[in-house]
Amino acid sequence: MADAVNKTDFERSCCPIACALDHLGDKWTLLIIRDLFLGKRRYHEFMASPERIATNILADRLKKLEAAGFVLQQAYQQKPVRYDYQLTQKGEDLRPVLEALVAWGKVYYSSTQVFSSHQQQPISAER
Amino acid sequence: MADAVNKTDFERSCCPIACALDHLGDKWTLLIIRDLFLGKRRYHEFMASPERIATNILADRLKKLEAAGFVLQQAYQQKPVRYDYQLTQKGEDLRPVLEALVAWGKVYYSSTQVFSSHQQQPISAER
Numbered sequence: 001m002a003d004a005v006n007k008t009d010f011e012r013s014c015c016p017i018a019c020a021l022d023h024l025g026d027k028w029t030l031l032i033i034r035d036l037f038l039g040k041r042r043y044h045e046f047m048a049s050p051e052r053i054a055t056n057i058l059a060d061r062l063k064k065l066e067a068a069g070f071v072l073q074q075a076y077q078q079k080p081v082r083y084d085y086q087l088t089q090k091g092e093d094l095r096p097v098l099e100a101l102v103a104w105g106k107v108y109y110s111s112t113q114v115f116s117s118h119q120q121q122p123i124s125a126e127r
Numbered sequence: 128m129a130d131a132v133n134k135t136d137f138e139r140s141c142c143p144i145a146c147a148l149d150h151l152g153d154k155w156t157l158l159i160i161r162d163l164f165l166g167k168r169r170y171h172e173f174m175a176s177p178e179r180i181a182t183n184i185l186a187d188r189l190k191k192l193e194a195a196g197f198v199l200q201q202a203y204q205q206k207p208v209r210y211d212y213q214l215t216q217k218g219e220d221l222r223p224v225l226e227a228l229v230a231w232g233k234v235y236y237s238s239t240q241v242f243s244s245h246q247q248q249p250i251s252a253e254r
Contacts, residue, residue: 009238013177016232016239017161027152034144050140090235100223105143108217111136112143
């Protein structure tokens with residue numbers, strides 16, 4: 001298998017799972033994307049999530065997500081400038097990944113609860 | 128949303144995605160699980176994967192995967208003792224997560240290739 005692998009264009013290998021994990025493989029990034037699916041857009045909204053992400057980690061992950069094309073950053077206020085964030089199509093297309101994690105997590109951690117947005121819409125529902 | 132969250136039984140929150148990421152949220156763990164789906168069972172087989180996992184990281188992740196019930200470790204040789212690994216049902220049930228990552232990765236990293244097992248069976252095929 002390894003003979004067929006060309007690392008030229010890839011951080012670690014040409015495996016699509018490896019490429020995905022190069023961006024998403026940590027404990028926080030997919031939780032920020034979960035929050036974006038739930039309708040959160042602003043820094044303080046991400047900070048309010050129950051996992052209590054550290055501010056430096058949140059800033060780092062948002063910067064990386066924007067650089068990699070998962071989110072769009074837009075200023076919603078000047079002086080001081082404040083930004084909000086929304087998923088790009090590349091980010092939106094991660095929905096099946098989150099849904100698969102939710103389905104698996106509900107089976108193996110049965111007392112978990114699927115988070116809802118302000119509109120009380122589960123992440124697996126049609127938007 | 129945060130008001131409804133009870134952290135009692137969980138590392139970070141009762142979100143099934145967070146619980147999944149508590150075990151799977153790094154750059155390597157899902158690649159080891161990918162390799163197990165591809166038929167790899169022994170230490171040197173994981174080491175031979177193109178991402179070139181470091182031996183200490185592999186040992187750490189296999190230990191954690193066994194402790195969390197994702198893999199079974201069995202001795203296949205004595206003096207010196209050598210182990211092989213296979214997925215439990217909990218690990219096998221991650222297949223939709225890997226398939227979703229493969230599907231997404233193939234779209235956004237179009238020159239990636241889906242790895243095949245020794246039997247040339249793609250990860251998304253029936254086994």
